[in-house]
Amino acid sequence: MNPYPPGAYRPPNDRWGPFSRLAKRLPEGSLAVVDRTVARLHPDLIPALKARAPRAIVQLVGGESAKSFTALEKVLAAGLSLPRSGTLLAVGGGTVGDVSTVAAHLLKRGVRLVQVPTTLLAAVDSSLGGKGAVDLTVKGRVVKNPAGVFHYAEESWVCPELFSTLSPTQVREGSLEAWKMVISLDAALFRRYVRKPPALEKLVKDARGLKERVCAKDPYEHTGLRRVLNFGHTFGHVLESVSHFKLSHGDAVGLGILLALDVGRHLGVTPEPIAAQAEAALAEGPGVLGRERVASLLRPAPLKDIVTLLDADKKAGAKGELRMVLLTAIGSTEVRDVAPETWRALWPSWTKGVRP
Ligand SMILES: NC(=O)c1ccc[n+]([C@@H]2O[C@H](COP(=O)([O-])OP(=O)(O)OC[C@H]3O[C@@H](n4cnc5c(N)ncnc54)[C@H](O)[C@@H]3O)[C@@H](O)[C@H]2O)c1
Ligand SMILES: [Zn+2]
Structure with missing residues (x-):
């Protein structure tokens, strides 16, 4: 039975x-x-x-x-x-x-x-x-x-x-979500992937294993452990919205990871070489879109709209901080409350399409 x-x-x-x-x-x-x-x-x-x-x-x-x-x-x-x-x-x-x-x-x-x-x-x-x-x-x-x-x-x-x-865009989209899990959850696998990009079936098998490992610890999302799966999603959602959903979710998450790496570096949570490694891997592996895409989406967006979008995403924080998943090393993350001054400081670089 x-x-x-x-x-x-x-x-x-x-x-x-x-x-x-x-x-x-x-x-x-x-x-x-x-x-x-x-x-x-x-x-x-x-x-x-x-x-x-x-x-x-x-x-x-x-x-x-x-x-x-x-x-x-x-x-x-x-x-x-x-x-x-x-x-x-x-x-x-x-x-x-x-x-x-x-x-x-x-x-x-x-x-x-x-x-x-x-x-x-x-x-x-x-x-x-x-x-x-x-x-x-x-x-x-x-x-x-x-x-x-x-x-x-x-x-x-x-x-x-x-x-x-599936179209190449659809493949890239799924791959970016899979790489999100590899970068944030499994350093050994990341090193293997960087040496030799995985075949599609291997990527699926590995990503399923990684997501399962997280869900098994918190199957009904009670403890907050599943939050790690939101790596790249805070600013990913913003980009998706300001593009009026023309940017696909996976592409938005890929770019959202780059911005989360910037936030992590700015706060001293993500070491510079780690951020650089992750960004290079996303470009060479799944083919994350470039920072000029971030700029073209954010430049025309009124700042007050961004604040509204982030407010909707805000998961906690007594003072209404953003709660973001940040990379501390390849394969490990930390959840941090991020004050508005932090992302505002990065805004000029983001809207110019350059790495802060
Ligand atoms: N439940 C969860 O945990 C979870 C997690 C992430 C995303 N989502 C949800 O998933 C949805 C997005 O999923 P999606 O990207 O698969 O979108 P989708 O289901 O809309 O599929 C995208 C497009 O691909 C087409 N398609 C499907 N299979 C195909 C194939 N084999 N070949 C060619 N075309 C094919 C579909 O007809 C559709 O037009 C969103 O609604 C999102 O909220 C849910
Ligand atoms: Zn997602």
């Missing part, structure tokens, strides 16, 4: 292989939620699912709009007759994965979830760690992820052939 109730934290159970082979593991009568683009680009996928006599196959258009109550309702309606012992299979990127996670949590108060991440970002990040969420539109503005759950996948299927249709 499975000792874990559906959705409860469990050590991950990753299966690697072609989708056509792994699909044979799917119990008959399951509910499948599939990214429509993935289904189109991989024409064998739907037939492989149909061979398992699913209750329904719901196709969603991948992208942030998949994380809507409308899409959630569509999935829930298709799963009405799914028994509590049933399985929901999510095939897609982070958006399809997130809405499916919420649906799996709600259907019959929790059914088995199997994740098949099809973007690199989903493979290294969003399909792990139990989180799912949908977005809300408040006064015409989309608020990301306010309605969310923890519901851990019982299995994840990593099917490398599905990554073959």
Whole structure:
């Protein structure tokens, strides 16, 4: 008997292989939620699912709009007759994965979830760690992820052939999130990667291992230990917002890491050679965009908008300081409250596109 109730934290159970082979593991009568683009680009996928006599196959258009109550309702309606012992299979990127996670949590108060991440970002990040969420539109503005759950996948299927249709930008995006974990969590792996850049599958395997190591210590985000995964995200979110989300999340995080390294150096937390090493590795490995991109995004942004964005991100601090993850050495970090004077001092360099 499975000792874990559906959705409860469990050590991950990753299966690697072609989708056509792994699909044979799917119990008959399951509910499948599939990214429509993935289904189109991989024409064998739907037939492989149909061979398992699913209750329904719901196709969603991948992208942030998949994380809507409308899409959630569509999935829930298709799963009405799914028994509590049933399985929901999510095939897609982070958006399809997130809405499916919420649906799996709600259907019959929790059914088995199997994740098949099809973007690199989903493979290294969003399909792990139990989180799912949908977005809300408040006064015409989309608020990301306010309605969310923890519901851990019982299995994840990593099917490398599905990554073959990703664009170079999508690959870079996922790689940057993976390198974020390597730089902040594992010095030995970092040294190996710098000597020889990893193949994509190795990067996925390693990043999944690293994220899991963090989540295992704090599966429901109670202790703050998972905060380390936010390395690069404070100013990453700012850049994403001021670009009106034209800059992808992964690219924003890559640039956000450069800015976090600057903050760390300014405060004497990140030693100069460490920051230089990390920055060079991000340029040579995943190919972080350049500082001129930071400048072009920040220069036209009114400072008061930046303050508002940072206020929204501010996690604590009695005086409203920013709480940032800073690198102390390769593979280790420290959470620091950062006063506004700190980033304001770096602002002139950031808007000129030069390293402070
Ligand atoms: N739950 C978590 O812990 C967590 C963590 C990080 C991010 N997220 C969420 O993940 C989402 C972003 O995920 P994403 O980047 O995977 O976005 P996504 O799901 O929107 O996918 C991006 C695009 O790639 C397409 N696509 C998917 N697989 C493909 C493939 N194999 N080949 C070609 N195209 C493919 C999709 O149709 C979509 O257009 C955000 O909503 C974010 O909030 C969640
Ligand atoms: Zn991220």
